[in-house]
Amino acid sequence: MVEMTNLPEDPRPEDSPVSAAIGGGGESWWKIRLALMRRSFRDNWKIFRRNKVGVFGLVIIAFWGIMAVMPTVFFATGFWTPAVYDPVTGLELDPPTRTMTMVERITDPNTEIDRRAVLLDGRIPDTLQIGDTFELPLQPAPPDGRHWLGTDPLGRDILSQLMHGARASFFLGIVAAVVTVVIGTTIGSVAAYFGGMVDSFLMRLADLLIMIPGVALLIVIGAVFTYQLWHLAVVIGVLSGFGGTAIVLKSQALAVKVKPFIDAARVAGGSARHIIFYHLIPNVMPLSVLYMMFTVTGAIQSEAVLSFLGIFNTDTSWGLMMNLARTQGYLLQVADFWWLTVPAGLAVTLLSGAFFLVGRGMDEIVNPRLRRR
Amino acid sequence: MIRYLTRRLVQMVLLFLVFLTVTWFLLYILPGDSVALKYAGNPNIPPEAREVALERLGLDKPVLIQFRDYMFNFFQGDLGVSFNQYPRPVVDIIGERLPRTLVLFLTALVTYYWAGFVAGKFLAWRRGNRGEMAVTIGGVGLYSMFLPFFAFMLIWFFSVQLGWLPISKFLDPEQWRDAPFAANEVFMRLFWVTLLTAIAMFMASLAAHRTRGRMLERILRWGGGALVIAAFLFYWFGTEAGQGMRIYAGDIAFHMILPVLTLTLINFAGVMLLTRSSMLETLREDFILTARAKGLPEGMIRDRHAARTALLPVATSLVLAVATVIDGGVITEAVFSWPGMGEILISSVLSEDIPLAVGAFAFIGVLALIGHFVVDVLYGLLDPRIRVTEHG
Numbered sequence: 001m002v003e004m005t006n007l008p009e010d011p012r013p014e015d016s017p018v019s020a021a022i023g024g025g026g027e028s029w030w031k032i033r034l035a036l037m038r039r040s041f042r043d044n045w046k047i048f049r050r051n052k053v054g055v056f057g058l059v060i061i062a063f064w065g066i067m068a069v070m071p072t073v074f075f076a077t078g079f080w081t082p083a084v085y086d087p088v089t090g091l092e093l094d095p096p097t098r099t100m101t102m103v104e105r106i107t108d109p110n111t112e113i114d115r116r117a118v119l120l121d122g123r124i125p126d127t128l129q130i131g132d133t134f135e136l137p138l139q140p141a142p143p144d145g146r147h148w149l150g151t152d153p154l155g156r157d158i159l160s161q162l163m164h165g166a167r168a169s170f171f172l173g174i175v176a177a178v179v180t181v182v183i184g185t186t187i188g189s190v191a192a193y194f195g196g197m198v199d200s201f202l203m204r205l206a207d208l209l210i211m212i213p214g215v216a217l218l219i220v221i222g223a224v225f226t227y228q229l230w231h232l233a234v235v236i237g238v239l240s241g242f243g244g245t246a247i248v249l250k251s252q253a254l255a256v257k258v259k260p261f262i263d264a265a266r267v268a269g270g271s272a273r274h275i276i277f278y279h280l281i282p283n284v285m286p287l288s289v290l291y292m293m294f295t296v297t298g299a300i301q302s303e304a305v306l307s308f309l310g311i312f313n314t315d316t317s318w319g320l321m322m323n324l325a326r327t328q329g330y331l332l333q334v335a336d337f338w339w340l341t342v343p344a345g346l347a348v349t350l351l352s353g354a355f356f357l358v359g360r361g362m363d364e365i366v367n368p369r370l371r372r373r
Numbered sequence: 374m375i376r377y378l379t380r381r382l383v384q385m386v387l388l389f390l391v392f393l394t395v396t397w398f399l400l401y402i403l404p405g406d407s408v409a410l411k412y413a414g415n416p417n418i419p420p421e422a423r424e425v426a427l428e429r430l431g432l433d434k435p436v437l438i439q440f441r442d443y444m445f446n447f448f449q450g451d452l453g454v455s456f457n458q459y460p461r462p463v464v465d466i467i468g469e470r471l472p473r474t475l476v477l478f479l480t481a482l483v484t485y486y487w488a489g490f491v492a493g494k495f496l497a498w499r500r501g502n503r504g505e506m507a508v509t510i511g512g513v514g515l516y517s518m519f520l521p522f523f524a525f526m527l528i529w530f531f532s533v534q535l536g537w538l539p540i541s542k543f544l545d546p547e548q549w550r551d552a553p554f555a556a557n558e559v560f561m562r563l564f565w566v567t568l569l570t571a572i573a574m575f576m577a578s579l580a581a582h583r584t585r586g587r588m589l590e591r592i593l594r595w596g597g598g599a600l601v602i603a604a605f606l607f608y609w610f611g612t613e614a615g616q617g618m619r620i621y622a623g624d625i626a627f628h629m630i631l632p633v634l635t636l637t638l639i640n641f642a643g644v645m646l647l648t649r650s651s652m653l654e655t656l657r658e659d660f661i662l663t664a665r666a667k668g669l670p671e672g673m674i675r676d677r678h679a680a681r682t683a684l685l686p687v688a689t690s691l692v693l694a695v696a697t698v699i700d701g702g703v704i705t706e707a708v709f710s711w712p713g714m715g716e717i718l719i720s721s722v723l724s725e726d727i728p729l730a731v732g733a734f735a736f737i738g739v740l741a742l743i744g745h746f747v748v749d750v751l752y753g754l755l756d757p758r759i760r761v762t763e764h765g
Contacts, residue, residue, distance in 0.1 A: 216734060219718060311722065353514065
């Protein structure tokens, strides 16, 4: 029944708080707008809450949000010391021992040095025979009391990396989504308002961009630049903002443009800039928020794929954790070294999936047709 | 229709020119000397040899001349020479890899669209039972799976734990050690035979759709399908040409199972959810009520009246999916070491083999363009309401 509830032009006088605000006279306009916003938020939340899928996504996002904040708390309270738990430079000097059995001696024929012993820093006693068992402190170490999710092959704490990875993912996703929405709404509204040449140029550009496989393009860009996290976020945001998002938002803006209040604004002497920024954009905003969610999903996945393939280099990210497991050869030993791959892989899946689910939940708010009657 | 097609074709060519130009400048110009650095910037190389190398790679000329030469050569089918596999032309490498990518990509696309459409159709038909929730949640879970992670889990499970399927790669070198054929020869044969089979299957099912009688439809669908499969088997087992290649073709097909399975499982949920919502909307339409009132059998209402209308938005989604599927293909190829376009794109980028990277990316772009074009035309054929007229 309520569609596009944050239309400021439609005060719905039958509703009590708003009509009170209007009827009260002398109230300033921003109070009315605030009341409207509060009410639309409450109504939309009611619709959103009915959809269990969206709420489930929100819960997962909240979980990772807490995870992202935890390292700060841990470091501040001294529960974690940076020397051991830093995600990049931390090192566990005293890993738990693992029981091993000597299978064979691999001796380099040229130097006649036991290669395995060199690799293990000479920590194997010389007297050891084939078939003997011995204890050896080794990384990657399985989960224990100090490292709840174990350590990686370089002796760094997995949980700490996971938490810092969450931070990086949130940063990336939010920056990419904001860039997308700013560009997408502006381009969409401008194209819809002016039409003609501007429209066809912008839409052909969008056509070109949605046709280019994004990950392939990011790989190619990776050949040229060594980029940082926020560069990647901006690139993803720009690609999505000028591409698919712009097309969808333009069609929405077209639907808004033919409504009478736009004509009224024009007749009243509103400039193009005023109409676009005060009348068109606020009305395409709800849909753009939906596309924000899908952008976040895409951004998190793209970053993970790029760092997994070793094309994108950053300090800590979930993709990088899996890349390390891959380059060190632990990737297919899932049963023995699950903590190297499974937490990071699941984290990418869960967080990007959660944003997707929230997007689907919001779909019902933005498209009233989808609601179950 | 013809005017529309020519206009689209001209647009496509223009778009491609822009795309190629941007790619070229991005890769050749921005790194500045990196191309030269890698191959001629080594201080151990004497200056004369450096000059010769630059000249041979065509890097000594001004940028715009290089660009002009590249564009001219491109449309004469010469994409330069790979830096890393030095005397080998890029076209040669791409010609070998492109069919492999196409096969993987098309097989996966057909499989997952089909699976998603059928699943979505039944989900909408039986709305609200417990199975629906489970399938939806499972589907969305798979849909947002991190592709490399999921692929490696599948490899670990099927190849490492169970040992049923090969871990990666395109063929098993041991089996091919004294094969009388080149791998590409076998592969192309496999490609054509399978393509013909698929087309014949499609024709049979199309003919079945067009018929009126329920009985005749069944005969056409199942009988025609069986006939095509019999012909397919006869080729590999009955004819001499097929028998010789059978083991090798089988080996390649065997290596394809896991990548296709990965792509299908990850992508089918998107199609499924879309089909479901489109189907739910269609089921509210009046003509469904009419069909019910006429007393048509349920299966017929579902498949012929509802599902065919519900197919339209799904077909549109194909337009947007082309880029996504190619992306998924690139990642899948990298994970499975499948020697296709995605794999050369990544390896050439990592080893800064610029001509090969430009060539691979250009062809990925061509693939996307053609995909869009085909889907657009198909969409016009599917939906009579938007059929392109002379004015379009």
